[in-house]
Amino acid sequence: MPKQKTHSGAKKRFKLKKSGVLKRNKQNRRHILTKKSQDRKRRLKKATYVSKANEKTIKRMLAS
Numbered sequence: 001m002p003k004q005k006t007h008s009g010a011k012k013r014f015k016l017k018k019s020g021v022l023k024r025n026k027q028n029r030r031h032i033l034t035k036k037s038q039d040r041k042r043r044l045k046k047a048t049y050v051s052k053a054n055e056k057t058i059k060r061m062l063a064s
Contacts, residue, residue: 007061
């Protein structure tokens with residue numbers, strides 16, 4: 001049976017930390033930024049972690 005390939009989209013979007021949690025960037029910061037407030041844009045800069053519900057699926061995508 002062939003090896004499982006790493007999901008290309010997932011490897012660009014997520015980083016697996018040593019503690020086992022997955023780090024991701026927030027959405028809505030690509031374009032149409034003029035109507036978004038400075039406070040909102042500042043909050044969107046910060047990275048966050050993947051929810052427990054999606055963690056298993058994404059880890060499977062990243063397993064190579």
